[in-house]
Amino acid sequence: MTPVELLIRRLGTAGDGIAETPEGPVYVARALPGERITARMIGRDRAEPEAILDPSPERTAPPCRHFGEGCGGCATQHWAKAPSIAWKEARLAEALTRAGFADPALLPAAVTPPGRRRRADLAVRRDGPAIRLGFHRRGEGAVLDLLECAVLDPALIALLPALREALRRLPALKREASAVLNLLDTGPDLLLRTDGVPDASARAALAEFARAHGMPRIAWAKGEGAPENAAQLGPVSLKVGGVAVAPPPGAFLQASPEGEAAIIAAVLAGLPEKLPAKARIADLYAGIGTLSFPLAGRGMVAAYEGAAAAVTALDGGARASGLRVKAARRDLARQPLLVPELSPFAAVVLDPPFAGAAAQMPLLARAKVPRVIYVSCNPAALSRDAAVLAAAGYRLVSARLVDQFLWSAQIEAVAVFAR
Numbered sequence: 001m002t003p004v005e006l007l008i009r010r011l012g013t014a015g016d017g018i019a020e021t022p023e024g025p026v027y028v029a030r031a032l033p034g035e036r037i038t039a040r041m042i043g044r045d046r047a048e049p050e051a052i053l054d055p056s057p058e059r060t061a062p063p064c065r066h067f068g069e070g071c072g073g074c075a076t077q078h079w080a081k082a083p084s085i086a087w088k089e090a091r092l093a094e095a096l097t098r099a100g101f102a103d104p105a106l107l108p109a110a111v112t113p114p115g116r117r118r119r120a121d122l123a124v125r126r127d128g129p130a131i132r133l134g135f136h137r138r139g140e141g142a143v144l145d146l147l148e149c150a151v152l153d154p155a156l157i158a159l160l161p162a163l164r165e166a167l168r169r170l171p172a173l174k175r176e177a178s179a180v181l182n183l184l185d186t187g188p189d190l191l192l193r194t195d196g197v198p199d200a201s202a203r204a205a206l207a208e209f210a211r212a213h214g215m216p217r218i219a220w221a222k223g224e225g226a227p228e229n230a231a232q233l234g235p236v237s238l239k240v241g242g243v244a245v246a247p248p249p250g251a252f253l254q255a256s257p258e259g260e261a262a263i264i265a266a267v268l269a270g271l272p273e274k275l276p277a278k279a280r281i282a283d284l285y286a287g288i289g290t291l292s293f294p295l296a297g298r299g300m301v302a303a304y305e306g307a308a309a310a311v312t313a314l315d316g317g318a319r320a321s322g323l324r325v326k327a328a329r330r331d332l333a334r335q336p337l338l339v340p341e342l343s344p345f346a347a348v349v350l351d352p353p354f355a356g357a358a359a360q361m362p363l364l365a366r367a368k369v370p371r372v373i374y375v376s377c378n379p380a381a382l383s384r385d386a387a388v389l390a391a392a393g394y395r396l397v398s399a400r401l402v403d404q405f406l407w408s409a410q411i412e413a414v415a416v417f418a419r
Helices: 081-099 154-168 200-212 257-270 308-321 361-367 379-391
Strands: 004-011 017-021 024-028 036-041 046-054 107-111 119-127 130-134 176-184 187-194 217-222 228-232 238-240 243-245 280-284 300-305 325-329 347-350 371-376 395-403 413-418
Touching: 004 024, 004 046, 024 036, 081 107, 081 379, 081 395, 107 257, 119 154, 130 154, 154 176, 154 187, 154 200, 200 217, 200 228, 243 308, 257 371, 257 395, 257 413, 300 308, 308 325, 361 379, 371 379, 379 413
Parallel strands: 024 046, 107 395, 187 217, 280 300, 280 347, 300 325, 347 371
Antiparallel strands: 004 017, 004 036, 017 024, 036 046, 119 130, 119 176, 176 187, 217 228, 238 243, 371 413, 395 413
């Protein structure tokens, strides 16, 4: 197909350059605003760049070889730091403006440095005698075999060659699997999800792999089933919010220590300056207690979380530390807190999943809680949920971008609302 010449006008929410044509917008990966390029059409509205005729002065050399190969882990390695952060801040401001908060002023962004991401959810595919282990390619189901990564902690990258070989010799991996790696204080923690069941010899091999690489635990699950420990050589531990907890296999962690610290700082700064000693604070979607434990220094915390294993970890950390945190299991999508339950709280902190907190927000707005602090990883969900608060008379106190998903299009933010 003959290449087409395109002028990139702006970036879309996925980090693709957008060119306007008579047939409609065309999305081009690895292109920047203002660039004139030639590209090969790969669909009705998508194109792959072939040559940059007029490069942007903001273009920079990607630090990772896989970026140009279409790795789906990053979207903006070719863009200078300052404009890429400004782009994310503009998207956050736009989301809040759509919610009804005009001209939101953002606090300075907190940016995680390279090589600090401590969690990786990797795809695995058996390809004949070889194993592909890495992220999916952009817009494809194919797995890009990961040899380096500018985002992940070097301790996780160093583990990949040996893990690839161990998976090659694992009969329980027939065709497809996933490997969730969390870097804990006690070492790398691995959750394998395979399409087969490991026998006794396979479990022994996993235990030997764990021993050789300083891994206290390897968990396994069939497909999306509940995990079980395939090899447990010692305790697992991670300090979250200053408290040691034993995370369950594959536990959700904030992506980096620096990102976690920035979110905690923004949440604590968002609390009212003067809270009574017995003030009650709710932490919704509390996970393993990342925010619950720091909040306990400002009041009595009621922590709500839907995943049983996370509640167990949170409760264990709270009991061992003696902090004023009471953990409760509750699926807030199916059973949101009601107005009488919410009304006694001086502040409500929520860190919902990507879909947001649609079921909880109307009840929270009606409860007239004085302060609501929303930690978001999805600008669209934040905009929808914040609009409920705007309609109820809340004002935006502050908002801050926390860019811990380096070089991706993903946005993490902390927004503080008061009435």
